Amino acid sequence: MDATVYQAAGGAAGMRALAEAWHRRCLADPVAAHPFEHPGHPQHLDRLAAYWGEALGGPDDYTRTMGDHSHVLRMHSGNGEHEELDRRAIACFEGALADAGLADEERLRTTMQRWFRWSIDEMNTHPHDPGAVPEGLPMPRWTWDGPVA
């Protein structure tokens, strides 16, 4: 059977390296740094890596022990539209793929890029009101073919 995107990206260690690289690049960007400059959750990178891993076909650690997709959508809601920030977050992610050694294989690179762009749109589905995010949304999972219906 085909490896999952998560497995092809190096599993838990790959997700953690990617999350670190993305965070580092965001902090170095004059626009993308701002949201990350306030003191956040001390385990932010572990939580981010767990969510990414689960979304890409890995174990359900995030939804089992940390939160659900509704929680994550609420965290990203209420800031209005922020297209420039989104563009920069995407550029940081594409650089982070290279930093984490995940950009050489074309199928992996393009699937990860599509997933992240899709996820940015997903995070922007409730720009104005966290209270409008429905309860109990399932983790949006991706395969090589895109989002699982």
Ligand code: HEM
């Ligand atoms: C413009 C792009 C984005 C910005 C500015 C942003 C910003 C943030 C911030 C400020 C936090 C809280 C950090 C903390 O607690 O220290 C956070 C948490 C998080 N973000 Fe994002 N984010 C973005 C995109 C995304 C995307 C595309 C995903 C998923 C693919 C994502 C998944 C998460 C997760 C899983 C958490 C942690 C939730 C938890 O603590 O349970 N973010 N984000």
